[in-house]
Amino acid sequence: MKQKKILSAVTLTGKGLHTGITVNMILNPAPANTGIIFKRIDIDEQPVIEADVNNVVDTSRGTVIEKNGARVGTIEHTLAAISSLEIDNLLIEIDGPEAPIMDGSSKLILERIGDNNIKELEADKEYFEIREKIVFKDEESGAELVALPDDEFSVDVMISFKSPVLDNQFARLDSLKNFKTEIAPCRTFVFLHELEFLLNNNLVKGGDLDNAIVIMDRDVTQVELNRMADLFNHEHIKLNGQQGILNNLKLHFSNEPARHKLLDVIGDLTLLGRPIKGKIIASRPGHSANTQFAKLLQKEMNKQFSKTAPPVYNSTAEPVMDILKIKELLPHRYPFLMVDKVIEL
Numbered sequence: 001m002k003q004k005k006i007l008s009a010v011t012l013t014g015k016g017l018h019t020g021i022t023v024n025m026i027l028n029p030a031p032a033n034t035g036i037i038f039k040r041i042d043i044d045e046q047p048v049i050e051a052d053v054n055n056v057v058d059t060s061r062g063t064v065i066e067k068n069g070a071r072v073g074t075i076e077h078t079l080a081a082i083s084s085l086e087i088d089n090l091l092i093e094i095d096g097p098e099a100p101i102m103d104g105s106s107k108l109i110l111e112r113i114g115d116n117n118i119k120e121l122e123a124d125k126e127y128f129e130i131r132e133k134i135v136f137k138d139e140e141s142g143a144e145l146v147a148l149p150d151d152e153f154s155v156d157v158m159i160s161f162k163s164p165v166l167d168n169q170f171a172r173l174d175s176l177k178n179f180k181t182e183i184a185p186c187r188t189f190v191f192l193h194e195l196e197f198l199l200n201n202n203l204v205k206g207g208d209l210d211n212a213i214v215i216m217d218r219d220v221t222q223v224e225l226n227r228m229a230d231l232f233n234h235e236h237i238k239l240n241g242q243q244g245i246l247n248n249l250k251l252h253f254s255n256e257p258a259r260h261k262l263l264d265v266i267g268d269l270t271l272l273g274r275p276i277k278g279k280i281i282a283s284r285p286g287h288s289a290n291t292q293f294a295k296l297l298q299k300e301m302n303k304q305f306s307k308t309a310p311p312v313y314n315s316t317a318e319p320v321m322d323i324l325k326i327k328e329l330l331p332h333r334y335p336f337l338m339v340d341k342v343i344e345l
Contacts, residue, residue, distance in 0.1 A: 001125040003088040014100025023096035030089040032123035042095040053271035059287035076267030081109040084179035104187035104211035130278025136293040143289035150279040157262040169258035186259035189213035311344040
């Protein structure tokens with residue numbers, strides 16, 4: 001497999017979810033072995049921040065990376081879209097501290113990039129192959145993420161909330177080829193009590209009742225709903241039922257929240273720096289657990305790509321040299337004939 005980049009630049013414009021600042025984000029082609037990097041073009045020095053899990057500084061309301069005092073937040077939806085297209089090299093110029101939230105999913109980002117705007121490069125793509133079970137557990141949140149050996153990349157996600165409205169949900173992505181139709185349209189979600197806390201703390205300034213699924217986890221009056229709509233500069237929504245999904249939008253899938261959590265997992269694991277060959281199983285994931293898991297995977301990946309790493313023994317793989325070839329090179333007597341095959345040269 002070869003590395004990929006985009007052919008022509010793509011511009012995305014929208015508000016940052018928490019800052020409310022209108023941001024322009026330009027996705028630019030980049031040469032092989034560049035990786036994915038962000039550049040803050042609104043700062044005089046135009047600092048560069050690599051999309052690397054070691055640059056993560058905050059995961060409380062999205063994934064935020066920072067380097068030399070410059071940061072970019074809410075990058076997970078953009079990174080998920082990039083990973084789904086298997087783009088390895090990208091320079092992302094941004095004139096604000098937060099990526100635009102768009103519609104709360106990866107759909108519009110994929111649409112702007114386009115299916116025919118990707119070029120294969122000469123450089124080989126390097127995968128991180130999961131060779132043995134890797135487990136991360138967060139006792140405080142109850143999150144657990146597991147990586148298992150597999151020939152392809154796939155993700156299973158299970159979510160569970162102590163809510164009568166949003167019970168256990170499961171989502172699966174068997175192939176990145178299905179990301180665009182099955183995962184990309186799935187929007188972020190928030191519980192009503194969380195939304196009230198964010199509003200009271202002057203956050204979600206760029207939020208909109210149309211770019212997030214609002215889960216009504218308590219009884220609410222029409223007066224309260226009108227006040228909330230006014231805060232978001234949104235037309236009033238007629239109350240229809242006390243609990244459930246706020247009825248200004250319809251779910252794309254019955255398990256859309258679980259699918260969005262899967263989207264977040266893919267976006268956060270992009271910070272690993274290499275595409276994965278393996279199966280990921282995530283239970284109750286969140287940005288904190290996702291990025292900690294990515295750090296654990298990165299440690300294993302660095303061992304795998306170390307020059308001192310021992311070769312992997314695969315008894316079914318065709319050897320570089322079998323015993324007949326060895327006999328052509330070595331004397332036909334003990335102890336040389338104890339070498340019956342060479343697996344790596």
